[in-house]
Amino acid sequence: MAQRIHGGIKPSEITPEGAFFGRRELLKAAVAAGLVGAMSDPGEAATIPPNGAFENLKKWPGSGDAKPNSYEDITTYNNYYEFGTSKSDPSKNAGTLKTKPWSIQVTGEAEKLGTLTLEDILKPHDLEERIYRLRCVEGWSVVIPWVGFPLGDLLKRFEPTSKAKYVQFFTLADRDQMPGVRSRTLEWPYREGLRIDEAMNPLALVAVGLYGKVLPNQNGAPIRVVLPWKYGFKSAKSIVRIHFTEEQPKTSWNMAAPDEYGFYSNVNPKVNHPRWSQATERRLGPGLFAAKTATQMFNGYAEQVASLYTGLDLVKNY
Amino acid sequence: MTRRVAFIKVLVWGACLAPFALLVLRANGIWSLSLGANPVQEVLHVCGKTTLNLLLLTLCITPIRRSTGINRLIAFRRLLGLFAFFYLVLHFLVYLFLDRAMEWGTIVDDVAERPYITVGFAALLMMIPLAATSTNALQRRLGRNWARLHRLVYAIAVLGVVHFWWQVKLDVAEPLLYAVLLTVLLGVRVNHWRETTKKRRRASVDAKTSMAPTYQRVEPP
Numbered sequence: 001m002a003q004r005i006h007g008g009i010k011p012s013e014i015t016p017e018g019a020f021f022g023r024r025e026l027l028k029a030a031v032a033a034g035l036v037g038a039m040s041d042p043g044e045a046a047t048i049p050p051n052g053a054f055e056n057l058k059k060w061p062g063s064g065d066a067k068p069n070s071y072e073d074i075t076t077y078n079n080y081y082e083f084g085t086s087k088s089d090p091s092k093n094a095g096t097l098k099t100k101p102w103s104i105q106v107t108g109e110a111e112k113l114g115t116l117t118l119e120d121i122l123k124p125h126d127l128e129e130r131i132y133r134l135r136c137v138e139g140w141s142v143v144i145p146w147v148g149f150p151l152g153d154l155l156k157r158f159e160p161t162s163k164a165k166y167v168q169f170f171t172l173a174d175r176d177q178m179p180g181v182r183s184r185t186l187e188w189p190y191r192e193g194l195r196i197d198e199a200m201n202p203l204a205l206v207a208v209g210l211y212g213k214v215l216p217n218q219n220g221a222p223i224r225v226v227l228p229w230k231y232g233f234k235s236a237k238s239i240v241r242i243h244f245t246e247e248q249p250k251t252s253w254n255m256a257a258p259d260e261y262g263f264y265s266n267v268n269p270k271v272n273h274p275r276w277s278q279a280t281e282r283r284l285g286p287g288l289f290a291a292k293t294a295t296q297m298f299n300g301y302a303e304q305v306a307s308l309y310t311g312l313d314l315v316k317n318y
Numbered sequence: 319m320t321r322r323v324a325f326i327k328v329l330v331w332g333a334c335l336a337p338f339a340l341l342v343l344r345a346n347g348i349w350s351l352s353l354g355a356n357p358v359q360e361v362l363h364v365c366g367k368t369t370l371n372l373l374l375l376t377l378c379i380t381p382i383r384r385s386t387g388i389n390r391l392i393a394f395r396r397l398l399g400l401f402a403f404f405y406l407v408l409h410f411l412v413y414l415f416l417d418r419a420m421e422w423g424t425i426v427d428d429v430a431e432r433p434y435i436t437v438g439f440a441a442l443l444m445m446i447p448l449a450a451t452s453t454n455a456l457q458r459r460l461g462r463n464w465a466r467l468h469r470l471v472y473a474i475a476v477l478g479v480v481h482f483w484w485q486v487k488l489d490v491a492e493p494l495l496y497a498v499l500l501t502v503l504l505g506v507r508v509n510h511w512r513e514t515t516k517k518r519r520r521a522s523v524d525a526k527t528s529m530a531p532t533y534q535r536v537e538p539p
Contacts, residue, residue: 081488085488087354087355088354138487275434277431
Protein backbone atom coordinates (compact mmCIF):
# COMPACT_ATOMS: atom_id res chain seq x y z
CA MET A 1 0.00 0.00 0.00
CA ALA A 2 2.34 2.78 1.09
CA GLN A 3 5.04 1.11 -1.02
CA ARG A 4 2.76 0.90 -4.07
CA ILE A 5 1.27 4.44 -4.11
CA HIS A 6 3.43 5.78 -6.95
CA GLY A 7 2.68 3.08 -9.50
CA GLY A 8 5.27 0.60 -8.41
CA ILE A 9 8.07 3.01 -7.57
CA LYS A 10 9.36 3.04 -4.04
CA PRO A 11 9.47 6.49 -2.41
CA SER A 12 13.13 5.98 -1.73
CA GLU A 13 13.76 5.65 -5.48
CA ILE A 14 12.29 9.10 -6.33
CA THR A 15 15.05 11.60 -7.07
CA PRO A 16 14.84 14.58 -4.73
CA GLU A 17 13.65 17.68 -6.63
CA GLY A 18 16.86 19.64 -6.02
CA ALA A 19 19.06 16.91 -7.41
CA PHE A 20 16.79 16.41 -10.44
CA PHE A 21 16.85 20.03 -11.55
CA GLY A 22 20.47 20.42 -10.59
CA ARG A 23 21.46 17.45 -12.74
CA ARG A 24 21.86 19.53 -15.91
CA GLU A 25 23.98 22.16 -14.17
CA LEU A 26 26.11 19.41 -12.68
CA LEU A 27 26.62 17.88 -16.11
CA LYS A 28 27.51 21.24 -17.66
CA ALA A 29 29.98 21.92 -14.89
CA ALA A 30 31.48 18.47 -15.29
CA VAL A 31 31.90 19.00 -19.02
CA ALA A 32 33.45 22.38 -18.40
CA ALA A 33 35.84 20.88 -15.91
CA GLY A 34 36.80 18.36 -18.56
CA LEU A 35 35.85 15.53 -16.27
CA VAL A 36 33.33 14.18 -18.72
CA GLY A 37 33.66 14.08 -22.48
CA ALA A 38 31.37 16.56 -24.25
CA MET A 39 28.38 14.32 -24.62
CA SER A 40 24.76 15.08 -25.36
CA ASP A 41 22.52 15.54 -22.43
CA PRO A 42 20.44 12.39 -22.55
CA GLY A 43 17.05 12.99 -24.09
CA GLU A 44 17.96 16.22 -26.02
CA ALA A 45 18.32 16.44 -29.84
CA ALA A 46 21.70 17.26 -31.38
CA THR A 47 20.18 19.66 -33.90
CA ILE A 48 18.95 23.19 -33.22
CA PRO A 49 15.70 22.85 -31.27
CA PRO A 50 12.65 24.91 -32.33
CA ASN A 51 13.28 27.42 -29.56
CA GLY A 52 16.47 28.45 -31.33
CA ALA A 53 18.86 27.51 -28.55
CA PHE A 54 22.15 25.88 -29.49
CA GLU A 55 23.32 22.83 -27.57
CA ASN A 56 26.72 21.31 -26.99
CA LEU A 57 28.70 24.34 -28.02
CA LYS A 58 32.45 24.04 -27.73
CA LYS A 59 33.98 26.78 -25.65
CA TRP A 60 36.73 28.70 -27.42
CA PRO A 61 39.77 28.93 -25.13
CA GLY A 62 40.57 32.52 -26.14
CA SER A 63 37.37 34.03 -24.71
CA GLY A 64 39.16 35.48 -21.72
CA ASP A 65 37.39 36.74 -18.63
CA ALA A 66 35.68 39.91 -19.89
CA LYS A 67 32.08 39.89 -18.75
CA PRO A 68 29.68 39.93 -21.73
CA ASN A 69 27.22 42.79 -21.95
CA SER A 70 23.62 41.98 -21.19
CA TYR A 71 21.48 40.36 -23.85
CA GLU A 72 19.20 43.38 -23.53
CA ASP A 73 21.98 45.85 -24.34
CA ILE A 74 23.42 43.79 -27.19
CA THR A 75 20.05 43.38 -28.86
CA THR A 76 18.64 46.90 -28.38
CA TYR A 77 21.64 49.11 -29.19
CA ASN A 78 22.46 48.44 -32.82
CA ASN A 79 23.71 50.08 -35.98
CA TYR A 80 21.82 48.42 -38.82
CA TYR A 81 20.85 51.32 -41.08
CA GLU A 82 18.74 49.08 -43.31
CA PHE A 83 16.24 49.28 -40.46
CA GLY A 84 16.73 52.91 -39.49
CA THR A 85 19.58 55.10 -38.35
CA SER A 86 18.86 55.39 -34.67
CA LYS A 87 20.23 52.86 -32.21
CA SER A 88 16.82 51.63 -31.18
CA ASP A 89 15.46 51.35 -34.74
CA PRO A 90 16.80 47.89 -35.65
CA SER A 91 15.26 46.15 -32.63
CA LYS A 92 11.97 47.95 -33.32
CA ASN A 93 11.88 47.43 -37.08
CA ALA A 94 13.79 44.27 -37.90
CA GLY A 95 10.77 42.04 -37.34
CA THR A 96 10.09 42.17 -41.08
CA LEU A 97 13.40 40.47 -41.93
CA LYS A 98 12.69 37.02 -43.36
CA THR A 99 15.52 34.69 -42.35
CA LYS A 100 14.00 31.42 -43.60
CA PRO A 101 14.74 30.24 -46.24
CA TRP A 102 18.22 31.73 -46.57
CA SER A 103 20.99 31.13 -49.06
CA ILE A 104 24.36 32.60 -49.90
CA GLN A 105 25.63 33.07 -53.43
CA VAL A 106 29.35 32.46 -53.99
CA THR A 107 30.87 34.25 -56.98
CA GLY A 108 34.19 35.36 -58.39
CA GLU A 109 37.69 33.88 -58.31
CA ALA A 110 37.00 30.43 -56.85
CA GLU A 111 36.55 26.86 -58.11
CA LYS A 112 33.36 25.97 -56.27
CA LEU A 113 30.90 28.71 -57.20
CA GLY A 114 27.14 28.60 -56.78
CA THR A 115 24.41 29.07 -54.22
CA LEU A 116 24.26 27.28 -50.87
CA THR A 117 21.40 27.11 -48.39
CA LEU A 118 22.08 28.07 -44.81
CA GLU A 119 21.76 24.39 -43.80
CA ASP A 120 24.42 23.37 -46.35
CA ILE A 121 26.69 26.12 -45.11
CA LEU A 122 26.47 25.04 -41.48
CA LYS A 123 26.50 21.27 -41.88
CA PRO A 124 30.24 20.45 -41.92
CA HIS A 125 31.23 22.84 -39.16
CA ASP A 126 31.37 22.54 -35.37
CA LEU A 127 29.81 25.49 -33.63
CA GLU A 128 31.59 27.06 -30.72
CA GLU A 129 31.00 29.93 -28.36
CA ARG A 130 33.50 32.76 -28.68
CA ILE A 131 33.39 35.80 -26.44
CA TYR A 132 34.69 38.76 -28.48
CA ARG A 133 35.02 42.46 -27.86
CA LEU A 134 33.28 44.62 -30.46
CA ARG A 135 34.50 48.20 -30.90
CA CYS A 136 32.32 50.61 -32.84
CA VAL A 137 33.97 53.43 -34.78
CA GLU A 138 31.71 55.82 -32.86
CA GLY A 139 33.69 55.19 -29.66
CA TRP A 140 31.68 52.62 -27.71
CA SER A 141 32.32 48.93 -27.23
CA VAL A 142 30.59 45.79 -26.04
CA VAL A 143 31.53 42.20 -25.24
CA ILE A 144 29.45 39.61 -27.07
CA PRO A 145 29.34 35.82 -26.66
CA TRP A 146 28.98 34.78 -30.29
CA VAL A 147 28.12 31.34 -31.62
CA GLY A 148 29.94 30.46 -34.81
CA PHE A 149 32.89 28.90 -36.58
CA PRO A 150 36.03 30.22 -38.32
CA LEU A 151 35.43 32.15 -41.55
CA GLY A 152 38.53 30.59 -43.09
CA ASP A 153 37.01 27.12 -42.77
CA LEU A 154 34.00 28.26 -44.80
CA LEU A 155 35.98 30.10 -47.48
CA LYS A 156 38.35 27.17 -48.02
CA ARG A 157 35.40 25.03 -49.09
CA PHE A 158 34.92 27.23 -52.17
CA GLU A 159 38.58 26.77 -53.22
CA PRO A 160 39.53 30.39 -53.98
CA THR A 161 42.08 30.59 -56.81
CA SER A 162 45.40 32.41 -56.70
CA LYS A 163 43.62 35.41 -58.23
CA ALA A 164 41.46 35.74 -55.13
CA LYS A 165 43.39 38.44 -53.28
CA TYR A 166 40.30 39.78 -51.54
CA VAL A 167 36.90 38.60 -50.46
CA GLN A 168 33.81 40.82 -50.49
CA PHE A 169 30.59 40.35 -48.51
CA PHE A 170 27.15 41.63 -49.45
CA THR A 171 24.28 42.16 -47.02
CA LEU A 172 20.66 41.64 -47.99
CA ALA A 173 19.10 44.84 -49.36
CA ASP A 174 15.39 44.20 -49.79
CA ARG A 175 13.19 47.31 -49.90
CA ASP A 176 10.12 45.38 -48.77
CA GLN A 177 11.72 43.83 -45.71
CA MET A 178 14.02 46.72 -44.83
CA PRO A 179 12.53 50.24 -44.59
CA GLY A 180 15.93 51.92 -44.43
CA VAL A 181 16.88 50.63 -47.87
CA ARG A 182 14.24 52.92 -49.37
CA SER A 183 16.47 55.92 -48.54
CA ARG A 184 19.96 56.31 -49.95
CA THR A 185 21.64 56.55 -46.55
CA LEU A 186 24.43 54.22 -47.65
CA GLU A 187 25.24 52.45 -50.90
CA TRP A 188 22.89 49.46 -50.87
CA PRO A 189 23.45 46.57 -50.82
CA TYR A 190 25.78 47.04 -47.86
CA ARG A 191 29.13 45.70 -48.89
CA GLU A 192 32.30 45.01 -46.96
CA GLY A 193 35.58 43.37 -47.77
CA LEU A 194 38.79 41.89 -46.47
CA ARG A 195 42.17 40.87 -47.76
CA ILE A 196 42.11 37.10 -48.20
CA ASP A 197 44.72 36.55 -45.48
CA GLU A 198 42.66 38.66 -43.05
CA ALA A 199 39.63 36.51 -43.86
CA MET A 200 41.65 33.34 -43.29
CA ASN A 201 42.94 34.51 -39.90
CA PRO A 202 41.67 32.16 -37.17
CA LEU A 203 40.05 35.10 -35.41
CA ALA A 204 37.66 35.89 -38.30
CA LEU A 205 34.33 34.37 -37.40
CA VAL A 206 31.11 33.37 -39.14
CA ALA A 207 28.44 33.94 -36.50
CA VAL A 208 24.99 32.37 -36.40
CA GLY A 209 24.08 33.06 -32.80
CA LEU A 210 24.75 34.93 -29.61
CA TYR A 211 24.24 34.01 -25.98
CA GLY A 212 23.66 30.43 -27.10
CA LYS A 213 20.61 31.38 -29.18
CA VAL A 214 20.12 32.10 -32.87
CA LEU A 215 20.97 35.66 -33.93
CA PRO A 216 18.17 38.15 -33.39
CA ASN A 217 17.28 39.93 -36.63
CA GLN A 218 18.74 43.24 -35.46
CA ASN A 219 22.14 41.59 -34.87
CA GLY A 220 22.46 40.38 -38.44
CA ALA A 221 20.40 37.19 -38.63
CA PRO A 222 20.71 34.53 -39.80
CA ILE A 223 24.43 34.62 -40.62
CA ARG A 224 27.11 37.30 -40.46
CA VAL A 225 30.83 37.80 -40.11
CA VAL A 226 32.60 39.10 -37.00
CA LEU A 227 36.05 40.70 -37.21
CA PRO A 228 36.85 41.73 -33.65
CA TRP A 229 40.09 43.59 -34.42
CA LYS A 230 38.35 45.99 -36.76
CA TYR A 231 35.71 48.65 -36.20
CA GLY A 232 32.26 47.12 -35.96
CA PHE A 233 30.99 48.27 -39.36
CA LYS A 234 33.42 45.83 -41.02
CA SER A 235 31.47 42.93 -39.51
CA ALA A 236 28.79 42.69 -42.19
CA LYS A 237 25.40 41.34 -41.26
CA SER A 238 22.81 39.10 -42.95
CA ILE A 239 25.19 37.90 -45.66
CA VAL A 240 23.67 36.91 -49.01
CA ARG A 241 26.74 36.90 -51.24
CA ILE A 242 30.43 36.11 -50.95
CA HIS A 243 32.56 37.36 -53.82
CA PHE A 244 36.26 36.53 -54.34
CA THR A 245 38.06 39.28 -56.22
CA GLU A 246 41.49 40.29 -57.46
CA GLU A 247 40.94 44.01 -56.87
CA GLN A 248 40.39 45.67 -53.51
CA PRO A 249 36.61 45.69 -53.21
CA LYS A 250 34.41 48.70 -52.57
CA THR A 251 32.97 48.99 -49.06
CA SER A 252 29.83 50.97 -48.24
CA TRP A 253 31.16 53.24 -45.50
CA ASN A 254 34.23 54.10 -47.54
CA MET A 255 31.95 55.01 -50.42
CA ALA A 256 29.87 57.22 -48.11
CA ALA A 257 32.79 59.08 -46.52
CA PRO A 258 36.19 58.10 -47.99
CA ASP A 259 38.25 60.31 -45.69
CA GLU A 260 36.55 58.94 -42.58
CA TYR A 261 36.25 55.18 -43.19
CA GLY A 262 39.01 53.21 -44.81
CA PHE A 263 39.29 49.70 -46.19
CA TYR A 264 41.26 48.29 -43.29
CA SER A 265 39.58 50.16 -40.40
CA ASN A 266 41.67 48.35 -37.83
CA VAL A 267 41.01 49.51 -34.30
CA ASN A 268 43.89 51.92 -33.65
CA PRO A 269 44.09 54.45 -30.81
CA LYS A 270 46.74 56.39 -32.71
CA VAL A 271 44.68 57.01 -35.82
CA ASN A 272 41.80 59.34 -35.15
CA HIS A 273 38.58 59.68 -37.04
CA PRO A 274 38.76 63.09 -38.75
CA ARG A 275 35.99 64.42 -36.50
CA TRP A 276 36.57 62.60 -33.23
CA SER A 277 39.33 60.91 -31.30
CA GLN A 278 39.80 57.12 -31.18
CA ALA A 279 42.08 57.21 -28.17
CA THR A 280 39.38 56.15 -25.72
CA GLU A 281 36.23 54.12 -25.78
CA ARG A 282 33.18 53.67 -23.60
CA ARG A 283 32.32 50.11 -22.62
CA LEU A 284 28.54 50.02 -22.58
CA GLY A 285 26.48 48.79 -19.69
CA PRO A 286 27.70 49.64 -16.23
CA GLY A 287 25.75 52.90 -16.04
CA LEU A 288 26.17 56.62 -15.91
CA PHE A 289 29.43 56.72 -14.06
CA ALA A 290 31.60 54.20 -15.88
CA ALA A 291 34.83 55.82 -16.94
CA LYS A 292 36.10 55.76 -20.48
CA THR A 293 38.95 53.34 -21.10
CA ALA A 294 41.94 53.52 -23.40
CA THR A 295 41.39 51.96 -26.80
CA GLN A 296 43.68 49.01 -27.42
CA MET A 297 45.59 48.47 -30.64
CA PHE A 298 43.65 45.98 -32.80
CA ASN A 299 41.02 46.01 -30.05
CA GLY A 300 43.34 43.95 -27.87
CA TYR A 301 43.88 41.24 -30.51
CA ALA A 302 47.35 42.37 -31.57
CA GLU A 303 48.85 39.00 -30.72
CA GLN A 304 46.61 37.25 -33.21
CA VAL A 305 46.54 39.76 -36.06
CA ALA A 306 49.44 42.22 -35.87
CA SER A 307 51.52 40.00 -38.18
CA LEU A 308 49.02 40.63 -40.97
CA TYR A 309 50.13 44.27 -41.08
CA THR A 310 53.89 44.28 -40.64
CA GLY A 311 55.30 46.93 -42.91
CA LEU A 312 51.90 48.44 -43.67
CA ASP A 313 51.54 52.13 -42.87
CA LEU A 314 48.43 52.04 -40.72
CA VAL A 315 48.01 55.83 -40.80
CA LYS A 316 47.77 55.88 -44.59
CA ASN A 317 45.87 52.63 -44.65
CA TYR A 318 43.26 53.54 -42.07
CA MET B 319 3.75 90.86 -13.13
CA THR B 320 0.06 90.12 -13.51
CA ARG B 321 -1.42 87.01 -11.98
CA ARG B 322 -2.01 85.61 -15.44
CA VAL B 323 1.61 86.01 -16.40
CA ALA B 324 2.69 84.48 -13.09
CA PHE B 325 0.46 81.48 -13.67
CA ILE B 326 1.78 80.95 -17.18
CA LYS B 327 5.32 81.32 -15.88
CA VAL B 328 4.71 78.43 -13.50
CA LEU B 329 3.58 76.33 -16.46
CA VAL B 330 6.63 77.34 -18.46
CA TRP B 331 8.90 76.47 -15.52
CA GLY B 332 7.25 73.07 -15.46
CA ALA B 333 7.68 72.55 -19.17
CA CYS B 334 11.34 73.59 -18.98
CA LEU B 335 12.06 71.27 -16.08
CA ALA B 336 10.23 68.32 -17.65
CA PRO B 337 13.18 67.15 -19.79
CA PHE B 338 15.41 67.19 -16.73
CA ALA B 339 12.85 65.33 -14.64
CA LEU B 340 12.50 62.73 -17.37
CA LEU B 341 16.26 62.23 -17.45
CA VAL B 342 16.29 61.69 -13.70
CA LEU B 343 13.47 59.16 -13.95
CA ARG B 344 15.20 57.34 -16.76
CA ALA B 345 18.56 57.35 -14.96
CA ASN B 346 16.96 55.69 -11.95
CA GLY B 347 14.90 53.16 -13.86
CA ILE B 348 11.62 54.46 -12.48
CA TRP B 349 8.43 53.22 -14.21
CA SER B 350 10.60 50.96 -16.40
CA LEU B 351 12.12 54.01 -18.06
CA SER B 352 15.78 53.78 -18.94
CA LEU B 353 18.61 55.65 -20.59
CA GLY B 354 19.44 52.60 -22.71
CA ALA B 355 22.76 50.90 -23.25
CA ASN B 356 24.77 54.11 -23.63
CA PRO B 357 23.43 56.37 -20.88
CA VAL B 358 26.14 59.06 -21.04
CA GLN B 359 25.62 59.58 -24.76
CA GLU B 360 21.86 59.69 -24.27
CA VAL B 361 22.08 62.34 -21.53
CA LEU B 362 24.47 64.39 -23.70
CA HIS B 363 22.05 64.25 -26.61
CA VAL B 364 18.95 65.11 -24.61
CA CYS B 365 20.65 68.07 -22.91
CA GLY B 366 22.10 69.32 -26.18
CA LYS B 367 18.84 69.11 -28.07
CA THR B 368 16.90 70.71 -25.24
CA THR B 369 19.39 73.60 -25.28
CA LEU B 370 18.79 74.07 -28.99
CA ASN B 371 15.02 73.76 -28.61
CA LEU B 372 14.93 76.45 -25.92
CA LEU B 373 17.28 78.71 -27.88
CA LEU B 374 15.03 78.48 -30.91
CA LEU B 375 12.03 79.26 -28.71
CA THR B 376 13.69 82.41 -27.38
CA LEU B 377 14.33 83.46 -30.96
CA CYS B 378 10.62 83.05 -31.73
CA ILE B 379 9.50 85.53 -29.10
CA THR B 380 10.29 88.82 -30.82
CA PRO B 381 8.93 87.81 -34.25
CA ILE B 382 5.67 86.68 -32.61
CA ARG B 383 5.50 89.88 -30.55
CA ARG B 384 5.94 91.99 -33.63
CA SER B 385 3.35 90.22 -35.70
CA THR B 386 0.70 89.71 -33.00
CA GLY B 387 1.36 92.72 -30.83
CA ILE B 388 1.35 90.52 -27.69
CA ASN B 389 4.16 92.35 -25.95
CA ARG B 390 3.65 90.39 -22.75
CA LEU B 391 5.59 87.52 -24.39
CA ILE B 392 8.81 89.32 -23.59
CA ALA B 393 8.27 88.28 -19.98
CA PHE B 394 9.12 84.72 -20.91
CA ARG B 395 12.22 85.24 -22.96
CA ARG B 396 14.64 85.47 -20.06
CA LEU B 397 13.12 82.39 -18.43
CA LEU B 398 13.55 80.33 -21.58
CA GLY B 399 17.03 81.72 -22.20
CA LEU B 400 18.25 80.88 -18.73
CA PHE B 401 16.84 77.36 -18.99
CA ALA B 402 18.67 77.01 -22.30
CA PHE B 403 21.82 77.96 -20.39
CA PHE B 404 20.94 75.47 -17.65
CA TYR B 405 20.77 72.59 -20.14
CA LEU B 406 23.93 73.80 -21.87
CA VAL B 407 25.80 73.75 -18.57
CA LEU B 408 24.44 70.27 -17.85
CA HIS B 409 25.51 69.14 -21.31
CA PHE B 410 28.99 70.50 -20.67
CA LEU B 411 29.27 69.04 -17.17
CA VAL B 412 28.26 65.58 -18.41
CA TYR B 413 30.91 65.90 -21.10
CA LEU B 414 33.46 67.10 -18.55
CA PHE B 415 32.86 64.62 -15.77
CA LEU B 416 31.28 61.57 -17.31
CA ASP B 417 32.69 61.54 -20.79
CA ARG B 418 36.13 63.03 -20.27
CA ALA B 419 36.39 62.13 -16.56
CA MET B 420 38.02 65.49 -15.93
CA GLU B 421 41.09 64.63 -17.94
CA TRP B 422 42.02 68.17 -18.80
CA GLY B 423 44.63 67.13 -21.35
CA THR B 424 42.09 65.33 -23.48
CA ILE B 425 39.63 68.19 -23.08
CA VAL B 426 42.17 70.74 -24.32
CA ASP B 427 42.92 68.35 -27.19
CA ASP B 428 39.26 68.07 -28.03
CA VAL B 429 38.69 71.83 -28.07
CA ALA B 430 41.83 72.42 -30.11
CA GLU B 431 41.54 69.55 -32.57
CA ARG B 432 37.93 68.55 -32.98
CA PRO B 433 36.14 71.37 -34.81
CA TYR B 434 32.71 70.36 -33.59
CA ILE B 435 33.89 70.70 -30.01
CA THR B 436 35.68 73.96 -30.76
CA VAL B 437 32.44 75.56 -31.94
CA GLY B 438 30.47 74.02 -29.11
CA PHE B 439 32.89 75.37 -26.56
CA ALA B 440 32.80 78.79 -28.24
CA ALA B 441 29.01 78.80 -27.99
CA LEU B 442 29.23 77.94 -24.32
CA LEU B 443 31.71 80.73 -23.62
CA MET B 444 29.53 83.24 -25.44
CA MET B 445 26.48 82.26 -23.49
CA ILE B 446 28.10 82.93 -20.11
CA PRO B 447 28.01 86.74 -20.31
CA LEU B 448 24.43 86.54 -21.54
CA ALA B 449 23.39 84.51 -18.52
CA ALA B 450 25.45 86.73 -16.23
CA THR B 451 23.77 89.92 -17.48
CA SER B 452 20.25 88.56 -17.44
CA THR B 453 19.15 90.38 -14.26
CA ASN B 454 16.95 93.49 -14.36
CA ALA B 455 19.61 95.51 -12.57
CA LEU B 456 22.33 94.71 -15.06
CA GLN B 457 19.97 95.20 -17.97
CA ARG B 458 19.32 98.73 -16.70
CA ARG B 459 22.98 99.39 -15.97
CA LEU B 460 24.17 98.34 -19.42
CA GLY B 461 21.49 100.31 -21.24
CA ARG B 462 21.95 100.22 -25.00
CA ASN B 463 24.95 97.92 -24.69
CA TRP B 464 22.81 95.22 -23.16
CA ALA B 465 20.91 94.77 -26.43
CA ARG B 466 24.17 94.82 -28.35
CA LEU B 467 25.70 92.13 -26.09
CA HIS B 468 22.65 89.94 -26.30
CA ARG B 469 22.77 89.88 -30.07
CA LEU B 470 25.40 87.21 -29.45
CA VAL B 471 22.46 84.82 -29.16
CA TYR B 472 22.35 84.66 -32.96
CA ALA B 473 25.94 83.47 -33.13
CA ILE B 474 25.35 81.03 -30.26
CA ALA B 475 22.38 79.48 -32.03
CA VAL B 476 24.30 79.13 -35.30
CA LEU B 477 27.32 77.57 -33.58
CA GLY B 478 25.00 75.22 -31.69
CA VAL B 479 23.46 73.91 -34.88
CA VAL B 480 26.88 73.58 -36.54
CA HIS B 481 28.16 71.69 -33.47
CA PHE B 482 25.23 69.28 -33.82
CA TRP B 483 25.70 68.89 -37.58
CA TRP B 484 29.42 68.17 -37.34
CA GLN B 485 28.88 65.65 -34.56
CA VAL B 486 26.40 63.46 -36.46
CA LYS B 487 27.86 60.34 -38.05
CA LEU B 488 25.89 60.25 -41.30
CA ASP B 489 22.19 60.97 -40.91
CA VAL B 490 21.96 64.78 -40.97
CA ALA B 491 18.14 64.86 -40.97
CA GLU B 492 17.86 66.24 -37.42
CA PRO B 493 20.54 68.94 -37.61
CA LEU B 494 19.12 69.86 -41.02
CA LEU B 495 15.72 70.45 -39.47
CA TYR B 496 17.26 72.69 -36.81
CA ALA B 497 19.21 74.52 -39.50
CA VAL B 498 16.06 75.18 -41.50
CA LEU B 499 14.16 76.45 -38.46
CA LEU B 500 17.06 78.66 -37.43
CA THR B 501 17.38 80.04 -40.96
CA VAL B 502 13.70 80.97 -40.92
CA LEU B 503 13.98 82.66 -37.51
CA LEU B 504 17.12 84.56 -38.48
CA GLY B 505 15.63 85.42 -41.85
CA VAL B 506 12.65 87.03 -40.16
CA ARG B 507 15.08 89.12 -38.07
CA VAL B 508 17.12 90.16 -41.11
CA ASN B 509 13.94 91.10 -42.92
CA HIS B 510 12.77 93.24 -40.05
CA TRP B 511 16.14 94.96 -39.79
CA ARG B 512 16.08 95.76 -43.50
CA GLU B 513 12.55 97.17 -43.22
CA THR B 514 13.38 99.40 -40.26
CA THR B 515 16.61 100.60 -41.84
CA LYS B 516 14.64 101.53 -44.97
CA LYS B 517 12.08 103.41 -42.83
CA ARG B 518 14.84 105.23 -40.97
CA ARG B 519 16.51 106.25 -44.21
CA ARG B 520 13.22 107.32 -45.71
CA ALA B 521 12.36 109.38 -42.62
CA SER B 522 15.66 111.23 -42.71
CA VAL B 523 15.38 111.83 -46.45
CA ASP B 524 11.85 113.22 -45.93
CA ALA B 525 13.17 115.48 -43.19
CA LYS B 526 15.85 116.81 -45.49
CA THR B 527 13.75 117.32 -48.60
CA SER B 528 10.36 118.46 -47.24
CA MET B 529 9.32 122.14 -47.20
CA ALA B 530 8.19 121.80 -43.59
CA PRO B 531 9.77 123.95 -40.87
CA THR B 532 12.99 122.73 -39.33
CA TYR B 533 11.20 121.41 -36.26
CA GLN B 534 10.15 117.91 -37.45
CA ARG B 535 8.81 114.84 -35.74
CA VAL B 536 11.26 112.04 -36.56
CA GLU B 537 10.31 108.37 -36.48
CA PRO B 538 12.03 106.47 -33.67
CA PRO B 539 14.50 103.91 -35.02
